[in-house]
Amino acid sequence: MLHDYPKTTYGDTIADIYDLLHAGWDPTATVDTLTDLAGGGRALELGVGTGRLALPLAAAGTPVTGIDVSPAMLARLREKDPEGTVEAIEGDFADFTAKGEFAVAFAVNSLLQLTSLEEQRACLRRVREHLAPGGVLVLEEANPAAFTGGGLQVMNIGPDRLQLLASQYDPMTQQYRAQQVILRDGESRLSPVALRLTTPTELDLMAELCGMRLRERWADWRRTTPYTLESRQHVSFYDVG
Template identity: 40%
Template sequence: MSVFDDPGHFGRLWADTYDLPGGLPDPALAVEFLADLGGGGRVLELAIGTGRVALPLAARGVTVEGVEASPEMVAKLRAKPGGEDLPVAIGDMADVPVTGPYGVVYLVFNTLFNLVREQRQADCFRNVARVLAPGGAFVIETYVPDPAGIDRDEQVQMREVTEDSATIRLHRYDRAAQTFVRQTVTFDAGGVHLHPFAMRYMWPEQIDEMAGQAGFHLAERYADWDRTRFGPDSTSHISVYRLG
């Protein structure tokens, strides 16, 4: 069994540094988009993490709940203003371990791809369909894979070099499986430190097909949270799926 099959792996490894400045996008536009879509009903964030989107959305008066596999991430959320008030189920987002119904379920910042097995991605859609209210929406934000970025089996990047440490990042791709493993390696006086990460990426049309198998249809697609028109040169997408 791979460490990437453990849904809490990411949070245990990254919770302490996840909120550092410069690492995460400003949630303001996502919050605006989701608040408009919510329609006053309950909203569920899968992989709620440290509350980057959920907390400002709740501050808008939206009833937000969450699913998160990592107690370490939830502890960071709880330490923030308003974090103690959000109901969060600890569990695998692919299982959607809540009952619903929810007017909106959302999964942002490429996190669908953190499910590294195709079957688990399909499970996520099927279980969202189970908890979504009639007329509700499932919102997904991911990047659009760039074939030029995965045309080699391996890639090595120098990340940081100081007088005390050096950090490199290595990628290995499996293009047939549409997966990659990334290892961030830091060398310092304390030894060698490994931070592994993996994804199973999909193109938008593949996500649409998987959604369709769970009973969803694509209702809206934009290039960003500002509702910019999605086109062939878009590098990301915000997709809104509805049942039926």
């Protein structure tokens, strides 16, 4: 297994090329759904990173507060957002405080980066405390069934870069450890990833214990593709109970 490392490691090692690696991602469906859920209220993002989602969401008219543990990621966000359209908070979203209440809170492939049951549960408690009455939590997270095999995968091939993922999974602890290997411009870099692959039903139980109930679950943000065992991710919507 990979050695332990600080929570800031992933963001700090990849912040300068993060947007490039995700250049083909289209935020439209996610922004449209979150805008509708927010209904003119405020949104809270867990793991705001470089703002690849928070900035277009704010541009669509929803005030956004974003939390991230990586100083390098937040520095990149501030470069892209010099006017501070997105309120950025540096901190661990397992234990955070933000001003006011939010109509919607969301995480995109971030909650499972909290690698213990206690941290994930603590995060959901804090989210519940920050959601306004009638608020909604939306989680886009990995389907563990699609990621437990381990091994080596080719993630991206471009004219000037190659992205590989080497991974291991321990079913006893639900710990997933991986190294992204990025070859670009004649250079190579490693970006480690650590996740606790929490099942959707386990997330449902944790959310319920924190005062939120599952409303619906899909495989996409447009809510047109049913979630199945073969889906690579789920998009789950939780109402304040």
